[in-house]
Amino acid sequence: MIRLTNIEKSYRHGVSQTFVLRRVSAEIAAGDFVSIMGPSGAGKSTLLHILGMHDSAWTGEYWLHDQPVHALSNKDRLRLQKQHIGFVFQSYHLLDNLTVYENIDLPLSYRDVKRADRQGMVGDILDRFNIVGKKDLYPNQLSGGQQQLVAIARAVVANPSIILADEPTGNLHSDQGREIMELFARLNAQGTTIVQVTHSEANAGFGKRVIQLKDGWVVDAA
Numbered sequence: 525m526i527r528l529t530n531i532e533k534s535y536r537h538g539v540s541q542t543f544v545l546r547r548v549s550a551e552i553a554a555g556d557f558v559s560i561m562g563p564s565g566a567g568k569s570t571l572l573h574i575l576g577m578h579d580s581a582w583t584g585e586y587w588l589h590d591q592p593v594h595a596l597s598n599k600d601r602l603r604l605q606k607q608h609i610g611f612v613f614q615s616y617h618l619l620d621n622l623t624v625y626e627n628i629d630l631p632l633s634y635r636d637v638k639r640a641d642r643q644g645m646v647g648d649i650l651d652r653f654n655i656v657g658k659k660d661l662y663p664n665q666l667s668g669g670q671q672q673l674v675a676i677a678r679a680v681v682a683n684p685s686i687i688l689a690d691e692p693t694g695n696l697h698s699d700q701g702r703e704i705m706e707l708f709a710r711l712n713a714q715g716t717t718i719v720q721v722t723h724s725e726a727n728a729g730f731g732k733r734v735i736q737l738k739d740g741w742v743v744d745a746a
Contacts, residue, residue, distance in 0.1 A: 525685070525717060526552040526575065531584035533570055533740075544570050545582070546740040554685070557708070557718045559728035562737035568721040569690055571737070575719060576688045577605045589685075606635055610679030614691040616671045618663040618678075625650070625659040628678045635682060645681055653677045653707075669700030676707060680716070687711065689720040693727060705730045 531548040534541050545567045552558055560568045573579045574586065577593065580601070586593040591604055610631075618627050628649055632642045650656045653673055663671055672692065679687055689708070693701030701724075709730045712718045720727065728734055736744035 525554040525556075525589060526550075526719075527585075527587040529585040531571070531574060531582055531586065533567070533574065533579070533582045543740050545574075548584070548737075548740075548742055550735055550742060550745055552717065552719060554717055555712070555715055556733070557712045557731040558720070559731045559734045560719065560721045560737065561723070561728060561734050562743075565739075566737040567740040568737055572688050572690050572719065572721050576609055576611050577601045578611075606631075606682075608685045610682070610684035610687045612672075612676055612679050612687060612689040612692050614694040616663070616668075616675045616695075618671055618675060620663050623660050623662055624655060624666070624674050627663070627674055628681050631678060631682050637682075649677045649681045667700070668696050669703065672696060672700070672704055673707070676704070680711065684716070686717045686719065689718065691721055691723070693722075693724065701727070 528548055528550045531545055532543065533545040534543045548571060560571060562568055570579065574582055580598065584594065588604060589608060593601060593604065596604065619630070622630065625646060629642055629646050632645060637645070650659055653676075655670070655673060655677065658666065658670065663674070666674065687708070692708070693704050696704065705727050708718050708720070718731065720731065722728055734744070735742060
């Protein structure tokens with residue numbers, strides 16, 4: 525599903541060059557649950573944003589569902605991203621002026637999904653995540669755990685094959701964090717590929733394997 529070969533990311537400072545990622549190669553199969561770990565500054569979030577196609581300033585080869593992301597135009601990358609990837613952020617990234625229902629509906633509105641179909645899809649997700657009673661609330665009326673639940677609902681409403689999660693429990697207390705990780709485990713059991721960045725060994729324990737980064741290099745990919 526995902527194949528990376530010699531991915532590199534760097535920044536130039538005058539005549540000097542600082543590498544964030546160095547010759548990163550990895551494969552992630554469909555249905556896998558991978559945790560990207562390593563110390564601060566290792567390049568974890570940078571790698572995740574490359575996978576999510578939020579960053580295009582890198583070199584190497586990135587194949588997603590046999591599509592050469594490295595060779596695609598920005599338009600074709602966006603199409604591929606919309607088709608396959610849902611993203612979950614540490615800070616939720618909900619829109620404060622939209623209700624829970626409207627936040628979840630937002631990605632569907634960008635996909636030319638008919639309104640009647642969108643209503644059914646959002647309704648199904650609200651029911652599946654047990655948040656029907658909160659559909660008319662705004663993010664500032666929700667707890668951190670509830671906001672992250674809505675953010676995950678928004679990420680999966682269009683049925684992506686892959687969820688990328690950047691420190692998804694970083695702003696939550698331990699009980700809320702465990703509930704979110706149990707939800708990811710259920711989604712993975714249903715066939716969704718999960719790739720998360722985490723500092724937490726407990727969170728990594730919900731996954732199937734770890735890619736360990738240090739100073740931009742892959743040092744272990746068990």
